[in-house]
Amino acid sequence: MATKAMLIDAVRCIGCRACQVTCKMWNARKAEKTEFFSGPGYQNPGDLSAETWTLITYNEVQVNGRFDWVFGKRQCMHCNTPACASACPVGALKKLESGPVIYQKNRCIGCRYCMLACPFEIPRFEYSSPNPYITKCTMCADRIEAGGVPACCKVCPTGAIAFGDRDEMIREAHHRINQNPSGYYHSIYGLEEAGGTCVLHLSNVPFDKIGHRTDVPLHAVNENTERAMGTIPIVMLGAAALLGGIYKFRTRTIRHESDVPPTEE
């Protein structure tokens, strides 16, 4: 299967939150108690959580000289080179060839390194459970494997969420920007962020205005880690040979206890 991607177009989103609801239905996540928070207007709940895997952000932003509502969609970005999957000590997080980054809960030990590693701050932890797991959007990998589309994409009434081959989605994004250059911010969020992701965002305002982190490196964030991990064999072999060698050289003339040289300062 070619690598799939979602194309989320804030320009087409009307903020109905059907995607939030259907995500909970398909993935059997609990509802949240509404809590008022000092954040953007009608957004509910305030943030992603262990129960809320996707969230429509409500942002009152100046567009062409007047204030307007622009809705962003937060969810797992399904990176091409996911930091979470590379960080996980037991391989509980796994990138599928078809695009989704999935979570194999039986493997998870609960170390939360994936949460630290994720540049988009997506994985959530069940802090209130005595048997806690990590939770996050799976791009409905089960539906994709069965030939379907993610639940949120299926339910969106305005076609703001498109789903298809990643190459095709990138072409489509460029096409939309070119067709309506004054209506779009000329950038695709997710094209290069963290080395490229399988969730692409379009918007008519800069992406940090609708809840996305724009200080994410434009390369896979674990490059330095890979380099460091790559030195393990050299360090091990070098240290083994060096330590053994030093001991051999230092004790070359010592055969018996009585030969131990008097200790010097």
Next chain:
Amino acid sequence: MSERTGSTGLGTRLLYLLAGLGVVIALWRFANGIGAVSNLNQGYPWGLWIGFDILAGIALAAGGFVVAALVHLFGGERYHPLVRPAIFTAFLGYLLFIAGLLVDIGRPWTFWQMIIYWHHESPMFEVGWCVMMYTTVLFFEFIPAVLEKYRKTGWMQRWMTFAPWIAWLLVVLFAIALVRTAVWVIAIGGVLLLFQILVERGAIRRDPHVPTLLIIAGVLFSTMHQSSLGTVFTTVPHKLHALWYSPILPVLFFTSAVMVGLAMVIVEATLSAQHLRRPPESDLLRGIARGLFWAAAVYFGLRVADLAVRGAASEAFAFTPQSIAFWLEIIIGLIIPLAMLVSEEVVASDRARFWAAFLIVVGLILNRLNVAITGIHAASAPRYVPHWMEVAVSVGIVSAGILVYRGVIHWLPIIEGHGTTSLAAAARTARSAGGTHP
């Protein structure tokens, strides 16, 4: 046992109380989840437990491998009296750190799954394996004290025979899990196998006190463990402040661990001498203090060079909470102790030397807390400040550690001239055990 007079004093009762409180909170956490006892949140998944119990705790246990290498590999035989306390502290430190880990990780009863689900790209996988491997090695390095106490000469002999092979097996297993390339695994295993065969055949001197391969394995795992804790943070260039994020974090973590390992030897030897009401091994500690100066100087040089090369030095002069934390760490933990240790009078004075080493320890703890907490920036979550119950768990772990340490140095021959058997007798036992083996 006459030194035990203070053990029912106020301080001791307080330690029991704090350790007990830690246990109660830990039980509460297992019943109600980590959220019930901590301020960890979705943006700050790691806090005091990772920063203090784990990052700082492991570094403070580095004395075990530093002194073992100094005495058993590099020929610093005169430091022999310091080896057992250092190894025992390291072993105890690792056990306490595992206790902290059990509280911090979400599903600790699944920790063993690291043995079956291998993911060699993950620095956390390396950390987990190092914990398991090095704790095992430390157990084998520590066990002679117990065998000696109960005069198990036969077991001591078995230990001399089998411990090196167990150590070899652990290294090879570790290499298979982490390296995954047959040529490298064969090379690493081969070098150590060759070493042991040469020892068995008499071509390399057999150390009568301890299997050299066991010490080498301990140094190998420690090197990997200390540096891999730094590697863990190389995945977060976007979250960790430029004053601490560096591609050479593994090197910085290793170097600072060697430094603080030496500092801990001084702190601990001085404190236990005080506890046992006897003078510390001043002439040995003088030598350690000189080494500490150079280790701290090298680490300080690396930090400065790293900041300069990355162009991050200017961050230190911006007035932010991070820059203040940075200066506290550098001034308390490096500049003041370096200025102290450069003077031979400080090195010679038991009291001044202790305080210089103590500052190094404090600075190291600040450094690890800065990497794990102060330096981390999450955009989408409220700033993390430890909950008092998190602090209580960490304090409880340290209190339990002090109680166990004090109990064990009275019980086992750890400190020379103390415990039930003298170290001279220890050496004799080990020698006769080693000697009967061809």
